[in-house]
Amino acid sequence: MTPQSNIVIHAPIRPGARGDLEKLLESMNLPAYPGMADPNNDLVPFGTFGVVHFARFVIVDDNTLKDFALVGLPVPEYPITLAFLCDFDGSANEFMTDLVDNAKAAAGLRKIFAHCLGFEPGSDLLVWMKQHRIRPAAPYVNWIGRTVLQVHKEAELRAALQNELTQYVKDHPNAGDDIRGVRNHLVRFAHENPNLLPVSAPTPIGWWICNWLHFAIIPVLLAVPWLFAVDDLIVRPWLLTFVVAPFGLLAIVVFIWLTCIATATFALLIALGLMLIPFFILYPLWLIPLLAVTVIFAVLLRWYEKTEPEAIARQTAEHDNALADLEDHDVTNQFTVVGSVKPSTFRLVLFVVIMWATNYGARHIYNRGYLTRIQTIHFAHWIFINDKRRMLFVSNYDGSRHAYMDDFINKVGWGLNFVFGSGVGYPRTRWIIFDGAKNELRFKDSNRNHQIATQVWYRAYPGLTAFDLARNTRVRKGLQRRWMRKAKIRAWLREV
């Protein structure tokens, strides 16, 4: 498995250079499709690398800073910046070296970054990029390990199987009577054309270890309290039998059950969480500091949520149209928003913790095609900029923007509140996850107001939605399985 990485290069633009930069970026796009990059454009030919999933150049100019004035706060000033984002297979260092080694891309990037402060004709491109690289607070990848090559191969495979199946059904009018025969035929067909099947590379061992260590943070935290209990349990083994063991059994059952319907990582966290119950039964005094912290947090949270001013301007037709020009050309769309973090230490700390949790969830739990109930996001990144005073959020999603917003409000309104509730101009939330986005119209206004134009947007697989990618993978996996029940074969054939 080849994991995906990203680079985010963020640098202020030279004063007065914005107009030229916009023109230059526009030259990268397909003539008939505003904002859609030509895969083989003259500046950064993303298509030639074969590993780039999504890429974009964005001029970050927040038009909602004036919202501060609406609520009586001083309007902060930030320089206008350029952000270059790229999602790709393999490690960031390798990819950046590849970018610099590609003569065309290197020249193109130099041309673009020449509009940024601190980039001089003599600057070393690689060094400069590394200096200006920031790491997203929370990156989301729809399916960790699915490479660009795999996506293309699986799409080809499904198309080939579809053709073959059509032909086979034409030649064998009674094919429906022998469904296993149909599958065997397709399996044989795939074996005769081995170039249709993607080859997966071994998982880099370093990445694998880091990933597991990162995952282990929470399980270890949940298990640590038991270290204090070891002595007691040795002295009084009946505690183990009558208090710990029943819960242990329950935890095992829950773990197995959840592994079947959710992910194993999630199941483990829940099972370990359950095991805290017997711990607190044995040591109820430990609850006191915990409750105290919770109460203080709750009081603070509600105080902030109730007193923070809320001012949301209505979106304007002009802004809406300028953004709409860049949307709905393909089945997938880009989305870039920038906003300010609410100006209080409490909010900043809360936001950082929430981002850490989001990162953890995206990395270890939601890495198989769905982010809670949303299956339409390919890649998304939450990026702190300007010393964590602002947040840049980028996403690549299927369908039209309205569908994206409505989907979010109805399916994961709580999640939106969770990850954006600390932003200035977000509809008022209650207990972090309630209300907020459920104020539909204000949420949509806030959202559109914070959205900025994505000057250049590249995607490696136009015409394919995240559902298509997952379905194509299912088709391929069905082909590689040794045995299937007849009902499964039928379901599989329907997806071909």
Add this chain to the structure above:
Amino acid sequence: VRDRCSFPRSIIATSRGWCVDPAKAREWIGGNIGNVTTAAPNRKARCALHLAFTCEGLRKLGVSDKVLGDFSLEFTGGMVDPNRSRRLGDVEANDPKNWQWGVPGKSYPDVVILVYAAKEEFDAWDAKVKGGLWGTAFREIYSLSTVRTDDLEPFGFVDGVSQPTLDWDRSKPVKAQNTTEYTNLSALGEFLLGYPNEYGRYTDRPLLDAGDKRARVLPLAEDVPGKRDFGRNGTYLVLRDLRQDVSGFKTFVDDRSDHDQEKAHVLASAMAGRVPADQHIIPPWPKEPPLVKEPPWPKGTPPWHAPGAVDNPKWVIPPGAPVMPLCRNAIDGVGPKLKDAWLDQFTFENDPDGTACPFGGHIRRANPRNADLPEGTRGWIGRLLRTLGFASRHAHDDLLSSTRFHRILRRGRAYLAEEDKEASHERGLRFIALNASLSRQFEFVQTSWIVNSKFEGVDEDDPLIGGRTKLMTGARVDKFTRPQDSGLECRVHDLPQFVTVRGGAYFFMPGLSALRYIADL
């Protein structure tokens, strides 16, 4: 709005006008307020009148820019806009530049009047409504006649079946969240401005200061104290003329069924999701549906067996019914008439593979009949797991948005344009829809469901009304897939375009008090 059966024999003429003399126009409106049909049920009514205005029209009538600015962006921007056209599928053959009316700068209307009456009374009613002033106040751009078709649209399907029932008593819980059952009962605010919608909130609409003298005719806003509600009891009206290539459709269905009548009906039924109004078909599901034994209706012969086959029942789907087994349990807002249950008491929950009603079937696209959470989600643990994205039972589980936020009230009226010299015998449908949010309702249904070539994971657009616009990659979408129980593919290729958009605009249909306000300006 209230009763769709009030005018079984009505014909309607829809006139679109340019307002040429605002003062006279206001006078004409003032004189007609008494004629405008209200929501009060009136079974004896034999005629009806509705007035609706585009943003331009309201501006010409003297409504201030400040008031207009409070309308939604979709309304003030209008239906014709390159970005909107791209989303709505109004490109290529549907491009507004080919439209008969609705083209900005050329044939963009200010007002539409919808005049309905029983056939023999129509001329008198029309004359009464228009009166002497009409001719001086407005210039008619286009008069759109309709024909009486007994609720059939020109392809031969029953039209206007799936209609939301309005919660007039506001009995629905204001903040229903995470519903697990499809409901056909819609909050009033989904269709009328000034009332709470499905989110329990009031949709934005113009609110005037209560101190404004002219605004005194307007009711007070329920949600904002000290404001008068210009939108109260008003709604947005979407009007689109859809030309239907009837002979093209019949020929296509016939050709692709090897000229076998029975097969042709099955194909046509699959495309629409409903059986043509004059046919029976054998159900595509293998076993007899369980509800046949326990029909949801108490008495009467269930229409599930073919005429003349009582001794040897051959289960069939009756005319106009969906190609889906009906639900055992009643659905909120469906019925109480027996016929409504036959036509409307179903969801697609039992058909996750699309083997009964194909994913691409028109009625499935137009109203996927789901709830906030997949049906069958039980218990708080179940809900919690589902909310977190787990315990999904089918790959399609979370693909579609919850339908209760995306309903429209439709009133299709068929037309037969014999008088049109360019295209003799042009037939089609005047699509009329009402909704309180153009973007969340009409535009969402059209964009994300009807013309979306990735709806529920398919690679095709709507088999009946799709424009066959290729993807940006050049991939074709002129296909129609019917998933089969056997698993073997059943795909029809090279679907021609059957429906072409010929005109359209967004209107605001004011309530009576707003009409009074306009007339007094």
